[in-house]
Amino acid sequence: MKNGIYIFVGEGSRFPSGVFTTTQDAEQWIRKYSLSGILSQYPVDEGLxxxxxxxxxxxxxxxxxxxxxFIQQFTCASIEHFHFENGERG
Structure with a gap:
């Protein structure tokens, strides 16, 4: 995805706890705190x-x-996403 940002939603959370411009920065933060959840890339200036x-x-x-x-709850499995458990990509 061109011009996307990465948003991390922790396990059990309804809201994001981190927003990053690169996967490297996101993963460094996720590893630092041994977090579990999903990191997904979202388009910028456009609804999913x-x-x-x-x-x-x-x-x-x-x-x-x-x-x-429907639109306000819409999600798409086709966005790039990564699962993390205790800071490790799984």
Whole structure:
């Protein structure tokens, strides 16, 4: 993904606990504290829903998938992501 940032969401958290411009900086911080969670790359200045549609990773199949409730909870398995357990990439 061009111009993406990396966001870390710790295990059991509903909100991110770190935002990074490189995986190297993110992994260094995750290892430092032996964190568990998911590091994902997100597009900048674009919603994930729109990015997924523009890159042919998602197509709305019915009307409810075009509504705010769906879009505000949207996630996409096609974004680059890494799982961590106790600071180690797994």
């Amino acid at each position: 829903y729109d990015w997924a549609i523009e890159n042919d990773f998602f197509k709305a199949k019915n009307e409810h998938q075009k509504e705010a409730k």
